[in-house]
Amino acid sequence: MNNAEKEAYLREYDILKKKGKPFFPYAVTKDSAMFLIVTLVIVALALILGAEQGPKPDPTTTTYVPRPEWYFFWPFELLRVIKPPELVPIATVGIPTLCMVLLLLLPFYDRNPERRPERRPVATIAGIMTIIAMAFLTFLGATAGSPTQIDLEVAPQFEAGKQVAAQSGCLACHKIGDNGNDGPGPELTHIGARLPAQAIQRTLINPSGIMPPYGDLPPEKFDSLVKFLASLQ
Ligand code: HEC
Numbered sequence: 001m002n003n004a005e006k007e008a009y010l011r012e013y014d015i016l017k018k019k020g021k022p023f024f025p026y027a028v029t030k031d032s033a034m035f036l037i038v039t040l041v042i043v044a045l046a047l048i049l050g051a052e053q054g055p056k057p058d059p060t061t062t063t064y065v066p067r068p069e070w071y072f073f074w075p076f077e078l079l080r081v082i083k084p085p086e087l088v089p090i091a092t093v094g095i096p097t098l099c100m101v102l103l104l105l106l107p108f109y110d111r112n113p114e115r116r117p118e119r120r121p122v123a124t125i126a127g128i129m130t131i132i133a134m135a136f137l138t139f140l141g142a143t144a145g146s147p148t149q150i151d152l153e154v155a156p157q158f159e160a161g162k163q164v165a166a167q168s169g170c171l172a173c174h175k176i177g178d179n180g181n182d183g184p185g186p187e188l189t190h191i192g193a194r195l196p197a198q199a200i201q202r203t204l205i206n207p208s209g210i211m212p213p214y215g216d217l218p219p220e221k222f223d224s225l226v227k228f229l230a231s232l233q
Helices: 003-019 023-049 070-081 085-109 121-143 156-167 197-205 219-231
Strands: none
Touching: 070 085, 070 121, 156 219, 197 219
């Protein structure tokens, strides 16, 4: 801002200040009144319509698929994309913290007095890119398959078994391809190369350690599950 601009600004500020009303009590009264109205409306809505709480939690369900609220889809998608465990803290803590710090420090590193977007190309483009990136990640997160899904290409005859594995909670303890948790069970990506179908079947019926038995799956599902696992060479 050059001196002439500064003087013009101060003159205008002076005029406006003489015309205006003091913040206290005028603005404070107005804000308080509006705050009270909004609160009363929310209380009234809660009393009349009640709050939607969804179905009761069922601790015995094993098919529940946890999903974040829509406004968390973008970090959810970031986490899906970033697979190596050492990079996860960067995605969950690092990137959001960095963004917060950048926003917090904005008045210090951006001293540009210009307010029109078209005269501030860097800030405008950075803002638009951020919005596009978040919208894109939100879209991907919203349309992503559920975490109980196994992204492996298998021959059509093993698809059914893949579904059974995905929906039986195996991924909670086993890694299959890119999906599932790294433990407590061993990775199953190449289980077929390590164990013959017979041994897999025995493990599923009579597992050792903390693994629950799966012998009471319907026979059809059980067979397709064993076939799928044995095919993982
Ligand atoms: C609660 C965790 C848990 C769940 C759920 C689970 N497993 Fe396991 N699984 C384990 C553990 C732990 C072992 C290792 C047991 C041991 O070595 O004593 C294991 C071992 C195995 C083995 C033998 C692996 C080997 O290399 O010997 C197979 C095969 C297997 N699981 C398949 C499955 C399948 C298929 C499912 C889903 C239908 C499943 N598991 C669900 C924990 C689990």
